[in-house]
Amino acid sequence: EVSVYCYWNGCIKYGPEGVYYEGPAPKKIIVNPKIALNRLLDEMYVLTGVDVDKQRSKVKIFGRYPSVVGHSKFQYLLLPVVNNSSLETMLEVPSKHPSVKNVELYLEVKSEGVTGPAACSSKRQKTVKVERGSRTGNIGDAAVDADMTDNISGSNAVAQVVNLAGDGSNIPPLSLSSLWLDDHDLRVGLCFKDADELKKAVDWCSIKGLQKCVVRETQKGECMFECIKWRCKWSFGAAKMEKHGLFEIIKYTGPHTCRAIEPEKSDSEFEADEIERLVRRHPTLSFSELQNWWKANIGYALETWEVRAAKEEAIKRAFGDQSFEDLPKLMSAFQSSNGLLVDWKYDLFPNPKFASFCGVFWAFPQSVQGFQHCRPLILVDTKELSGKNQLNLMIASGVDADNVYLPLAFAVTKQVSSDSWRWFLTNIRKKVTQRKGLCLISSPHPDILSVINEPGSQWKEPWAYHRFCLTHLCSQFSRLFPDHHHHTEYLVMQAGSSTHKAEFDSYIKDIKEKSPEGWKWLDQIPPHQWALAHDSGLRYGVMKIDRKSLFEVCRRSFSKVAMTGGVMLLFSEMKDAFDVSFSCSRGSLHRGDVYTENVMRKFQESLIDSGAYVVTPLERDAFKVSGPSERKYKEYKECILELNDSTCTCGKFQRKRFPCLHALAVFQKMKINPLPYVDDCYFAESYYKTYEATFSPVPEMSAWPEASGVPTLFPP
Ligand SMILES: [Zn+2]
Ligand SMILES: [Zn+2]
Structure with missing residues (x-):
């Protein structure tokens, strides 16, 4: 049994021996040292007449916790009693320190509208500061203290630390009672049994204050709490002190300088708000970079779709007015950080400092480099953008080894005409690829046809072969x-x-x-x-041309915002897509794959089908392949395969540059290695090289270079 002295109607003070209570004489109760906090509260009701049940959230209990500083000499600390575990820590005091006969508990009951004994609190905080100033109580030293605690054995302090830790682990974790703590209660000198108890108490006070904070375990036995709002100054540090083995708050900067999270705001609104702050400062962070930032700064993970939604919303709010003001600066930021290839079209005003926007072409050198490892094939198409300016998007794309589009170049133009096609296609030749023998697939629109067949065009044979979608x-x-x-x-x-x-x-x-x-x-x-x-x-x-897939990357970027915002989002999409494809391709290369996954799947499917074919070797490297085809053309039923020139009478082998069923049947039956008969462009190695180039981070908006040589642009 333990005798507990309860004090109330006075205030907590600090003196030479640490904390003490000034007020009316205490009342004594005898309790079992294992009593639960709720039971103790009932006892207190009887004792004080305060209706604890009604005012549970307004009752605070502090313990006067002795910390040994010399032979039978104590310094008293203020230990908040917030749950069964901290109560037990207090009630164990007499058994740990025989010279301390009683447990002292200080009660604070908040009356309506008044937050605590304000008169005392300012005074005691001042006292605390003076006291702390005379010792080396900063967080770095505390860490040293904690480390020393671990190394020195046999001292009183160590025994105490071990004891407390041992006791703590036997007590099942209990949820925090609704008893305790507001933000202004957190102060230097406050002690907690362990880091967990401190975290729970801070969580509770954050919930009550409608703030969110993040905890960082900076070192063993030491942690920092910070408000998640990036401009808010609120923070505090606590460390496990050698002297008493408790977690003590040793630094406190408060109160919050941010506004409370509005209770009616949902999580997604909160996320959009926070991401908007970041995006206004740093609009080119990719979705995965934002995810990492969120995890590191806010402390929990966001799904990709959540980040995407929040960023799109933020970009829309920050850059969504279709203005062209930031576009030249954005492009020059991409130019200086990522070597972006850009070409502008505009109509100058009489004052040549200003112009009306006609179009902008851009290509990332990462795609340009990657295209060298793709088949010599380019698809081009256009799409109207939504928004009041009625702009059009032009896109040129290659196809990677896994049969996925690789965006090569983009343009936004006032209109789609033979002039804009000439400009777009010429820029591709200047900035993206000079490869000979390219196959260009487009719509059979007369505007495109006229440009391609112009004298001097580099899209005519033998430079390129024009084909229709x-x-x-x-x-x-x-x-x-x-x-x-x-x-x-x-x-x-x-x-x-x-x-x-x-x-x-x-x-x-x-x-x-x-x-x-x-x-x-x-x-x-x-x-x-x-x-x-x-x-x-x-x-x-x-x-x-699969328009849905071709424009997927742009649809996502330009669906909510046109121009500047859309270009920003597109950059993130490209960056993340390159990262994903690169890690995919690296994985498949490390597994030892020769072909990309899509191609392998086709291979395996065809191998099953080709099992039923009968292969008859003819002269040289020719084979007759007959199969159970139900197609109406006998050419499919019985084909002649010529391995020498990779042709089959079915036509698929030479036209798709990929073995047809007949070829696969021959490879299988004759045990021929198919590798030399598959075009390089389908190899895992080509896939890997396509996405090898990485995108560099773009600096914060404040560090973007001025766009030199581009006038101030106005909407068309
Ligand atoms: Zn704050
Ligand atoms: Zn065939």
Whole structure:
């Protein structure tokens, strides 16, 4: 049994022996040392007449905790009793220190509207400061103290530390009672049994104050608490002190200089607010960089979609007014940090310091470098951007080893015309690639055709081979020759996708019967520009531009904000996409993969199908392959494969530059290594090299260089 002296209606003071209480004489109660805090509160109700149940949140209990400073000499500390564990620490005092006969508890009951004994608090804080000034109580020394505690054995202090730790581990963790702590109660000199108890108490006071804070364990036995709002000055440090083995607050800077988180605000609003602060300062941080920042500074993890939503919202708020003001600076920041390739188009005003925006072209050198390891194929397309300025986005893309689009160049223009196509395509030749023999896939729009066939164009043979996207061609066909069931459009699609000339011819015959006018139009277009059966492998089997995938990266960036904000988001998308693809490709290279995953899957699927084929070797490296095909063309049923020039009469081998079913059947049955017959562009090594270049961080907005040579731009 322990006798407890309860003090109330007075105030806590500090003297030469540490903390003491000034006020009416205490009342004594006898309790079991294992009593629960709730039971003790009941006892106190009887004792003091304070309706503890009603005012539970307003009752605070502090213990006067003795810390040994010499032989039978104590310095008394203030220990908040916030839960069963800290209560037990107090009630154990007489058994630990026989010279201390009683436990002293100080009660504070807040009356309505008054927060604690204010008169005392300012005085006692002053006293504390004087006292702390005379000793080396900074956090660095405290850490040394703590370390020494660990090393020295046999001293009183160590025994105490060990004891307390041992006791703590036997007590099941209890949730904090609603008893205690407001922000202004945290002060230098306050002691807690251990770091956990301190954290719980601070959590509770943060919840009550509608603030959020983050804890950093700076060193063993030492921690720092900071407000998560980046401009808020609130912080404090606590450390386990050698003298008494408790966690003592040794530095405190308060109160909060931020405003409280508004209670009606949801988490996502809070996140958007915080990310907006960061984004205004540092708008080019990628989603993964923001995620890392959040984890490090706020203390918990955000999902990618949460970061994306918050950043998009923040960019919209900060840069969403479609202004062109920041765009030249943004581009020059990308130029100086990442070597961005840029070209501007504008109409100068009479005063040449100002101009009206016409277009901007940009390409990242990372893509340019990566494209060298991709097949010689480029797809171009345009898309209208939403927003009042009615701008258009142009994109050029390559295809990587895993059959995924690699964005090469972008442009935003006032209008899409032969002029803008000339400008865009010329810039690609100047800044992105000078490769010869490129295959260019586009819509069959007359504006593009006229530019490509101009004298001096670098998009004509032998520099490049112009091919049409089959989807664009079909929709143009159905616009010109409407047919309610889209039946002829379907036939055009089938004709274009056939790999065999006989199959192509048969569809053309059908088209001629169904729509003689349509057939006439189609007949004007050289078949090698739109039909796979007439392609010599330049297209790598790529017949269509998948607009959804092609514009995916832009759709995400420009859906909420046009111009400056969209370009910022696009940078993050590119950076993160490169990171993801790079780690993917590195992984597959380390696993020893020869082909990319997509290609491997195709391989495996085809191997199963090709099992049923019968292979008959002919002379030289030719094979006859017959299979159980149900297609209507006998050419598919029985094919002649020539390994010498990688051709098959089915047409797929040479046109897709990838083994057809017949070739795979031959490789399998004849135990031939397929490697030499697969184009380099499908190799895991090419995939890896495509994404090898990394994006560099862009400095904070305040450090962006001025855009030299670009006038102040106004919307078109
Ligand atoms: Zn704060
Ligand atoms: Zn074949």
